[in-house]
Amino acid sequence: MQENDYAVTGQQQLDxxxxxxxxxxxxxxxxxxxxxxxxxxxxxxxxxxxxGLWMLIPYIGFLVLTEKFKNxxxxxxxxxxxxxxxxxxxxxxxxxYLATQGAEPIILSLGGTAAIFFALSGYVLVTKKDLxxxxxxxxxxxxxGFIAMIANIFLQISALGLAISCIFLFISSGxxxxxxxxxxxxxxxxxxxxxxxxxxxxYNIFTILLSFIGMGSDD
Numbered sequence: 459m460q461e462n463d464y465a466v467t468g469q470q471q472l473d474x475x476x477x478x479x480x481x482x483x484x485x486x487x488x489x490x491x492x493x494x495x496x497x498x499x500x501x502x503x504x505x506x507x508x509x510g511l512w513m514l515i516p517y518i519g520f521l522v523l524t525e526k527f528k529n530x531x532x533x534x535x536x537x538x539x540x541x542x543x544x545x546x547x548x549x550x551x552x553x554x555y556l557a558t559q560g561a562e563p564i565i566l567s568l569g570g571t572a573a574i575f576f577a578l579s580g581y582v583l584v585t586k587k588d589l590x591x592x593x594x595x596x597x598x599x600x601x602x603g604f605i606a607m608i609a610n611i612f613l614q615i616s617a618l619g620l621a622i623s624c625i626f627l628f629i630s631s632g633x634x635x636x637x638x639x640x641x642x643x644x645x646x647x648x649x650x651x652x653x654x655x656x657x658x659x660x661y662n663i664f665t666i667l668l669s670f671i672g673m674g675s676d677d
Contacts, residue, residue, distance in 0.1 A: 482649035494545025501549025508550040528650040567668040582638040589639035599629045627666045630659040
């Protein structure tokens with residue numbers, strides 16, 4: 459009887475710890491989204507130029523620093539630096555769509571991104587599925603997507619570009635489910651790392667939906 463009581467207590471402690479990580483992750487995620495919206499608005503106000511692949515240099519720097527200091531208060535500084543930078547770089551893209559197609563593609567993309575996030579994370583939270591087996595598949599897909607993206611910079615094949623976007627949309631959606639599962643099953647105990655993963659996947663999904671919807675509007 460005592461052993462059973464101990465097992466139940468251990469499970470409760472695990473659930474409590476996972477709930478705390480999940481709560482902290484969602485709180486920080488909301489804060490970083492709000493901050494990146496502010497930096498995007500600033501970039502739009504000053505008509506910042508589109509940076510293309512140059513935006514990856516500060517992004518990688520912030521990413522490395524966030525991971526290095528994720529267990530200290532400096533990690534919070536760098537995670538806001540990372541998300542603020544991504545928000546700033548998307549400002550010129552939003553200005554382009556506002557000037558050429560109006561606000562509708564942006565609003566639809568925001569709504570679609572929110573719907574995808576809540577649907578996927580909600581499914582994992584309700585079913586409590588353990589998706590740790592997806593790790594290898596998702597990482598392989600991400601690597602293939604990056605290689606194809608780099609290749610298409612030189613090839614400039616529109617069909618390949620569309621296929622790459624679909625790959626990243628699929629992989630980003632899968633990583634949202636995987637990260638949520640890792641949190642509730644104790645595989646991810648650092649809310650800063652979890653926030654970065656979820657934010658970057660949401661960023662990917664939003665930009666991909668924006669390009670798809672924008673393409674449809676052009677037609």
